[in-house]
Amino acid sequence: MSRIQNAIVYLVDLPIVRPHQLSMHTITTQTVVFIKLTDEEGESGWGEAATIGGASYEEMTPEAIKINLEQYFVPHLLRQDPSSYGKLMETLHTRIKGNRFAKGAVESALLDLYGKQVGLPVYQLLGGKRQNTLQTAWTLASGDTSKDIEEAQEFLYQKRHNIFKLKIGSGNPMENVYHVLDIKKALGDNVRITVDVNQAWDEQIANECLPFLQDGGVAMVEQPLPDWNEEGMKRLTQKFSLSIMADESARSIQDIFRIAKNHSADSISLKVPKHGGLMETKKAAAIAESAGLQLYGGTMIDTTLGTAAAAHIYATMPTFAFDTELFGPLLYQEQISFNTIKYENFQFRIPEGPGLGIEIDENKIIHYSRKIHL
Numbered sequence: 001m002s003r004i005q006n007a008i009v010y011l012v013d014l015p016i017v018r019p020h021q022l023s024m025h026t027i028t029t030q031t032v033v034f035i036k037l038t039d040e041e042g043e044s045g046w047g048e049a050a051t052i053g054g055a056s057y058e059e060m061t062p063e064a065i066k067i068n069l070e071q072y073f074v075p076h077l078l079r080q081d082p083s084s085y086g087k088l089m090e091t092l093h094t095r096i097k098g099n100r101f102a103k104g105a106v107e108s109a110l111l112d113l114y115g116k117q118v119g120l121p122v123y124q125l126l127g128g129k130r131q132n133t134l135q136t137a138w139t140l141a142s143g144d145t146s147k148d149i150e151e152a153q154e155f156l157y158q159k160r161h162n163i164f165k166l167k168i169g170s171g172n173p174m175e176n177v178y179h180v181l182d183i184k185k186a187l188g189d190n191v192r193i194t195v196d197v198n199q200a201w202d203e204q205i206a207n208e209c210l211p212f213l214q215d216g217g218v219a220m221v222e223q224p225l226p227d228w229n230e231e232g233m234k235r236l237t238q239k240f241s242l243s244i245m246a247d248e249s250a251r252s253i254q255d256i257f258r259i260a261k262n263h264s265a266d267s268i269s270l271k272v273p274k275h276g277g278l279m280e281t282k283k284a285a286a287i288a289e290s291a292g293l294q295l296y297g298g299t300m301i302d303t304t305l306g307t308a309a310a311a312h313i314y315a316t317m318p319t320f321a322f323d324t325e326l327f328g329p330l331l332y333q334e335q336i337s338f339n340t341i342k343y344e345n346f347q348f349r350i351p352e353g354p355g356l357g358i359e360i361d362e363n364k365i366i367h368y369s370r371k372i373h374l
């Protein structure tokens, strides 16, 4: 098997189509780290790590991910055989603490490269596809009620999405609740509405707001309390019938085991970078499933590449109770790949072809690469 001969890491700032407002940050440009591994035959595998708002979502910043990949990961990868991706990831987990986003990017690149070498899609390397398509939510995050309703109605008409998530962590909590209820009322019963607080409430605010969201037909609330407040999350889970979802508090598989053991959430948002790769994501899902927790296929606002990586692993699992939110490519002004992911009939197809099935436009990545040296 052809060994890894070269590795390049890019730090890329990509413009998005409209401001994306979260509790801790408003995204106008999404920063993504890409790693390209090339073998002796000239075949390449790609992986990405997208984070949200520098250090505001995750301790690892994109700048740190780039440097850590170059300094600490690449030496373990050069001259190695990508077919031993499991063993290589074990070495990285042993030698490098934390750094889950960087590990996720490396594992995607290894699987993409090995899949291309053997002519198989990545899902085939990880248990085989159980689903051909995935349903995906859209996030309404303009901050304006009538704009959000208009946007949702347009996507319903286009048959692009019928699940909508609202980011309600910034601003006045009760005003945000009314904003959500107005949208739910305008869109009717054929859509699923979920909300994401991104850790912004305390338990008292949650107790004030959740009854209104529950009575208004909101299906799920993501991370209402800070990631450290597991006891509070447990109390909300016991008290309310709408699904309380852990996202920021459910990073490592050990976090998910603890949440499952204590039943301190009803549901878990999975994300490949957050768990540290596709194989860790599958383990995370298995732990949650074993405790009867519901699953959601989350996104870090990934490009076509990261979205494909998530889609390949999600496709090997049972259907998720809350489907997915793999809308990342739709938020970018331009794609970093020649082929794209097509959203139609409220679904998108798992990318086919060897590896992750994404043909990277490297010139586009170079064009948007940050020009300053760190």
Ligand SMILES: [Mg+2]
Binding pocket: 196, 198, 222, 223, 247, 248, 269
């Ligand atoms: Mg979330």
